[in-house]
Amino acid sequence: MTNFNWLLDGSIVGVYLLVTMIAGLMVRKYVGKVETFLVAGREMDVYLGIASLAATEFGIVTCMYTAQNGYEKGFAGATPGILMALAMAAVGLTGFVIKPLRDSGVMTIPELLEKKFGQRIRWAAGVVIVLGGLLNMGVFLRTGGQFLVLVAGLDVRYLEIMMTVLLVGVAVYTILGGMLSVLVTDFLQFVVMSIGLILVTILILMNVGWEKLVTTVETSYGAGGFNPFVNPTMGWEYVLFNLMLNTAAVLTWQTTIARVLAAKDTRTGRRVYTGTAFFFVCRFMIPGIWGIAALATLGPVANTLEAMPTYLSTAVPAGLMGILIAAMLAADMSTDSSYMLTWCSVIYNDILAPFRKRPWSERKGLFWNRTIIALIGIFLLVYGLWYPLKGDLWTYLGVTGTIYLASISVLLIACCYWRKANSWGAGASIVVSALIPVTYLVMEQLPSTAALAKSIGPYYSGIATYFLSAAAMIVGSLLKPQSHVEGRTA
């Protein structure tokens, strides 16, 4: 039983969906070139960039996992958010990597890598980015659907149909308007999402109360609920791994970098980073508080991932429930549209590059970009919705993310700042960063090595991936002298 009221809350959700679709479709007339389609003609300004970046990086899947962190780790569960905010502020203030990246005028990261490491590395980097990104995104749709079903009390039989209709709607405006539609709808979605997040948080703080939240965490987790270094499930290795993971994400996650590349100049891109930095604390703290409130109200539950939506289904009154669901739909739609466009840009710009011996016309380029987005949409439906994922979701997300983040961050830093870096080092780095996480995952599954994998743990394995990926770049580059082909620097 939930507080969702079909007339009141359903109307709020319906109006939101209608306005978003209209706004997304209205800007399609401005799209006549591939550059406008992929990076909005590089006309994005600071505040639109902040709204778009914040909306993109907060989906329902984010809300579910950060709330789960709050439920399972207390306030200490917000540590990754604080680390990401610090990394983003530092990168924005110094321009580390993002300045040379935006100055180069490229549309994707692999395009820049080609200037230093050659065509093959550009292609390989494109494949790694798309594989890691798409496999990561593959689970978004189902997790989002689970949240909506639990909060609104919908019949689980309609989950697939509901999420399919939602994805088709998002795909339509993304296919027609590209980055322009994404930016305009992201803006609306940021406003709706933020209103919902703030109102629900204030309601929880008023109803449950600060002291009860603190007492619950103290009783359940002791000092470890407030300090990640003394939490038995976290420790220094958790903090270090998350620092590396989040710094790599700030530097190379294609949906984040897409905002720097769409910015009207380098200074604007840096200001978008500094302006959005603190949002990443909110991104973990706000759902984290929802998770702690679920722990305080429901007590121990079998499925900690479902604790927060189960709690909200009865804690949020009618009216506000409509705003909450509209907010979560906004979060999910903005993430889906941006992710589809971003991976499309890498497939078109980098993976298909060898097939474009002669430049394609703008018309042909747009046709292929739109086709790729449609294909990504079909992949998401088949892989993420109709094919239920088996196994541990967190390990799955961590592995797919690290495969991409470790190597591409090393390649990008070396490309921008190390003169001696070459394609041998780049190739070695890509192989190493893919090999370690996949080996760890296989070891976890095999009975003979499961105990060893458990004793190593995902955080040490993750830290090793980043260090060894960097070592592979250094050793590979120094072993093989730079060839004539790789003479150009970024």
Add this chain to the structure above:
Amino acid sequence: MPSHWFWWAITVACVVWYSTITVYVAIKGAKDIKSMLARLDATRKKEAEEQ
């Protein structure tokens, strides 16, 4: 001062900062969209004339 002041301060900062930035970005972002579309429209018309 409430117990666990660090997390209390972070929580208050999140609610205050997020509420403020939402209103600010909503106003300034709408202006950004307007000027972005105006620039793109001007470029589009210029290119059409050149053709």
